Amino acid sequence: MKVEINRISGKYHLKSFNEDGRSVETDASESIGGTNKGVRPMQMVLMSLGSCSAIDVITILEKQKQELVDIKVEIEAEREKDKEPSLFTEINIHFILFGDIDEKKAQRAVNLSMDKYCSVAQILKPTAKINHRFTIQN
Helix, strand or coil: CCEEEEEEECCCEEEEEECCCCEEEECCCHHHCCCCCCECHHHHHHHHHHHHHHHHHHHHHHHCCCEEEEEEEEEEEEECCCCCCCCEEEEEEEEEEEEECCHHHHHHHHHHHHHHHCHHHHHHCCCCEEEEEEEEEC
């Protein structure tokens, strides 16, 4: 795996590319001299957590022959106060599953993702308490 990061403008406005040429822009907040033209890096970590776990949940539900029509993931997190670096201390992740899905199978899919398969969750667990829940909407 390889990525490349280039400055676009200002002090902190960056564009990152993966090996396939896909890109994402990051920036710092205006309070430290950024221009707010991209996602902040710690927000991207949460986006990575949500994306990683969503891929797991989708895959597991598919293997369980569940009719997942759509998925939405909402994440809220707290960081250490007055510390540098300021790590995540608590992360609350909510999976909203749309479709005709068995509740026990959904619980198993979410648990497997968060406890076993999601690499991003495993990276974060040593410093952050990760709470997860799900709801099913038909």
